[in-house]
Amino acid sequence: MQYDLILSNIGKYVKLTEAEASFFTSKLQLKEVGKKAYVLQQNERCRHLYFLNSGTLRAFHLTARGKESTVMFAIADWWITDMYAFTNDQPSVMNIKAVEDSQLMCLSYPDLELIWEKIPKFEKFFRILMQKAYVREQLRSIQNLSLPATERYDRFVSKYPAIVKKVTKKQIASYLGVTPEFLSTIRKER
Amino acid sequence: MQYDLILSNIGKYVKLTEAEASFFTSKLQLKEVGKKAYVLQQNERCRHLYFLNSGTLRAFHLTARGKESTVMFAIADWWITDMYAFTNDQPSVMNIKAVEDSQLMCLSYPDLELIWEKIPKFEKFFRILMQKAYVREQLRSIQNLSLPATERYDRFVSKYPAIVKKVTKKQIASYLGVTPEFLSTIRKER
DNA sequence: AATAAAAATTAATGTACCTTAAGAATACAA
């Protein structure tokens, strides 16, 4: 049922007993959002960590001048939140919006702290999750600094084919840090 | 003595007993490196996680065409390694080199696993460490995508004044993703 | 199906930043 995906996601890294699993799932809230709905608005407090059961989300930062920068995409089986705002209880620095109808599991920070306290295995699980997220971001930084846009696009397409199928070119452009017009000329060259 | 800094660093987030602290420090190896010495070479295996007692290190990626991109700097009280290579036992994607004479504590992956197993509090500590590193990298990505070089420089200087004192303009330029020549024209405008 | 709205493309022009090259300042080694 609705907890299968999230439990198997966690199960890749730690083994939970029945009791632990049911304590954990008792803290989850199901949320359904329609396409274009906001899961989080920039400057608001970010009260939840989200796990995607289905659908697609996009996190993006908006500058004063209205420029959008895509921070990340999430599809089924991914975790997403504004980690800065969520863990520091600060106004969020990004929006999270549904690219298509999506189903999410929500976990509040107080509940997450309870879970960490009661089931230390979850510290391990989140350590691994954060470690992988850190590595992903660091490799992205390296690529942004060292590669021209054309190669960044090629690598994005081959690394995230499932995402490419779901999101617009405009959204990919804002993830890569180029305009949609320029991405279009890049693609013509292929 | 030599363990004071690292223990107080850890103590900010978890409280260790005497026995735990001494088990932990028993796994640490002291290393001294001279200015310009390599702590890690790109493509080599990355066998250690490092904590800086003193000095300054710089991690940078080198492209086939010889272009350097600075991934991060580390000064006293910072942790540093090629986290991708270290945790996945893969060839490293970056070099780590001493900007000045430095003293480090080294921890191997097998020892770190022992520590995690024996003292679960260390899972929590590293969860927090990875979480902060992830947030730092994500905010950097946002800034790289949304701000022009001149503002990225200003923010770097105000966020990391202690690092600015230690490293060259050329190294800062390669962290910001601009050439030293262009950084020079930016600085003239201040 | 018709209309509206958003995305994608194309092309002309513009600019932030790069490349090359040379000179000046700073640090390093003999």
Added chain:
DNA sequence: TTGTATTCTTAAGGTACATTAATTTTTATT
């Protein structure tokens, strides 16, 4: 202290990418 390397700066010319604007294509709405 002198020479040598490295960094930093300045300036001219070049390029990757942005901006603007118009057209086409795709998607969403009634």
